[in-house]
Amino acid sequence: MPAFPQPFTSTVSHWQETNRGPTSLWSHGREASLPTEVVDYVIIGAGATGAALGYQLSRAGAGGVGKSIVLLDAKDAASCASGRNGGHVAPRAWAIFxxxxxxxxxxxxxxNAEQVLDIIFFEQDTWIWSSALSKTRDSRSTFGVDTDASPKYKHRKLDWTVIMDPAEAKRVSRINDAVACNLVPSGSWHPHRGVTALLRLALESKAANVQFFSWAPASGITNLANGLVSVDCGPRGIVTARQVIVATNAYTRHLLPETQDLLVPRLAQACRVVPTASYSGPESLSTTYTVREGPYLIQTPNSGLIFGPYPIIDETEHVFNVEDDSIITPGVGAWLDSWCRDHFVNWGKESAGEGLVHHWSGVICHSADLRPFVGAVPGRPGVFISAGYSGHGMAQLVNITRGLVNQLRTGQWDDAIPRSFALTEHRMERARAEAVHPLDYEKRGVTLKYFDGTVSEEVANL
Ligand SMILES: Cc1cc2nc3c(=O)[nH]c(=O)nc-3n(C[C@H](O)[C@H](O)[C@H](O)COP(=O)(O)OP(=O)(O)OC[C@H]3O[C@@H](n4cnc5c(N)ncnc54)[C@H](O)[C@@H]3O)c2cc1C
Structure with missing residues (x-):
């Protein structure tokens, strides 16, 4: 059954609330006719993945130069996870090694350990590249962790500092129950404005002909006998392309049924907190946070803190397989509402208008083997995918899409992307046979909790 049109009214995020002026792309191409001639690329989905693909394909020197590129979205640009997330661009693989x-x-x-190091360094590179792209880098604390014992990474350093002294950890973090902390490079962006900016740059490209049609849900993808691929957009028409890239993240199973149970939607929530006077002005927090068994948070320039809770707070059947982002769970709201008061040193009394002021939800895409699905879709010539970031796309997707665009140009996998992200028949079969469905709690030996200071012997010996 198609996911769109959705039979509910989605919550509105802080990011959607603060990017709806004339230069935002709300309703862009909503009334326009879809092209009837064959186009080179159709990108389905205009979240951060689709927008980054459109942007990168339309740069001078990229595979889309001189080509026609059509972006389709079932709703507005960045109306799903990308416009409703926590805005945190934070390498995470080090924490879930x-x-x-x-x-x-x-x-x-x-x-294995080397495959995880591939991901760690990839995320580090993604952060460096994202910050260059968005110029919103807001924190950096760099110390080297020696990885010389891994031949592949002999000359690379992890930016990672561990503070194990509780008093120092509390002073640095301003969290009253901190016992240790890690400092890693990370940052944030306004994801709705970011996606809009990437789309605008793509639309303005002189190197490629880019068109974006919002409110054009695709209901099916068909490989045609002549080697082309058609995308059925119901009453809006059919677009036929040489290559199609699926950037529909949590909704992918509706277009590629073979990903059912491998790419599983999961409801997640985020909120905005206005800090008290003791955390404003010169006393503002100066870094982003990822709190073990707690939330993550970023600072906006003027609107306070954005919090996103990690999965530990709501690992239930009420969140997995849920695509309804109109839902706000009161328990999550109450937990987030009290978090600053309970954990920040001298947070102080909240005046009216301070504390939690805005709460919304969105749908992330849990990957059965905890890694994104990237590259050519097996059994579907001309169809490609980038999806399944398990709630962590901002730290990965700009670099993934850059590599995917190289693959579209050369026909070869780009080794800048970790090989373990490549979608293969074998990987899908293995995940189907071995991976635990997120709803089978009793079978799970690990949960997405964060690094507790203990590392496996294999990692310790790297
Ligand atoms: C509450 C929340 C907090 C999060 N916090 C963070 C964070 O702080 N840091 C981080 O790294 N990640 C975070 N994430 C995850 C991050 O938002 C995602 O990994 C990322 O946005 C994925 O981007 P995307 O473009 O692939 O997916 P989406 O943004 O979901 O975009 C998919 C697009 O495809 C469109 N679409 C779907 N099906 C069709 C169809 N059939 N036809 C046409 N269009 C279709 C949708 O309308 C949508 O616009 C969070 C997610 C949520 C929900």
Whole structure:
């Protein structure tokens, strides 16, 4: 059954609320006719993945130069996860190293240490590149962790500092129950404005002919006998392309049924908190946060803090397989509402208008083996995908899409992307056979909790 049109009214995020002026792309191409001639590329989905693909394909020197590129979205640009997230661009693989290495049948990623290092360095590179792209880098604390024992990474350093002294951890973090903390490079962006900016740059490209049609839900993808691929947009028409890229994240199973149970939607929530006077002005927080068994948070320039809760707070059947982002769970709201008061040193009394002021939800895409699905879709010539970031796309997708665009140009996998992200028939079969469905709690030996200071022997010996 198609996911769109949706039979509910979505919540509105802070990001959607603060980007709806004339230069935003709300309703762009909503009334326009879809092209009837064959186009080179159709990108389905105009979240951060689709927008980054459109942007990168339309740069001078990229595979889309001189080509026609059509972006389709079932709703407005960035109206799903990308416009409703926590805005945190934070490398995370270092924190879930043991989980990525745990066996699939325990709910882990089934990777070896070197494959996890591939992801860690990829995320580090993504952050460097994203910050260059968005110029919103807002924190950096760099110390080297020696990885010389891994031949592949002999000359690379991890930016990672561990503070194990509780008093120092509390002073640095301003969290009253902190016992240790890690400092890693990370940052944030306004994801709705970011997606809009990428789309605008794509639309303005002189190198490629880019068109964007909002409110054009695709209901099916068909490989045609002549080698082309058609995308059925129901009453809006059919677009035929040489290549199609599926950037529909949590909704992918509706277009590619073979990803059912491998790419699983999961409801997540985020909120905005106005800090008290003791956390404003010169006393403002100066970094982004990822709190173990707590939320993550970023600072906006003028509107306070954005919080996103990690999965530990709501690992239930009420969140997995849920695509309804009109839902706000009161328990999550109450937990987020009290979090600053309970944990920040001297947070102080909240005046009216301070504390939690806005709460919304969105749908992330849980990947069965905890890694995104990237590249050519097996059994579907001319169809490509980038989806399934397990709630962590901002730290990965700009670099993934850059590599995917190279693959579209050369026909070869771009080794700048971790090989373990490549979608293959074997990977899908293995995940189907071995991975634990997120609803099978009793079978899971690991959960997406964060690094607790203990590392496996294999990692410690790297
Ligand atoms: C509450 C929340 C907090 C999060 N916090 C963070 C964070 O702080 N840091 C981080 O790294 N990640 C975070 N994430 C995850 C991050 O938002 C996603 O990984 C990322 O946005 C994925 O981008 P995307 O473009 O692939 O997917 P989406 O933004 O979901 O875009 C998919 C697009 O495809 C369109 N679409 C779907 N089906 C069709 C169809 N059939 N036809 C046409 N269009 C279709 C949708 O309308 C949508 O616009 C969070 C997610 C949520 C929900």
């Amino acid at each position: 043991p989980i990525l290495m745990a066996p699939l049948e325990k709910g882990g990623g089934g990777l």
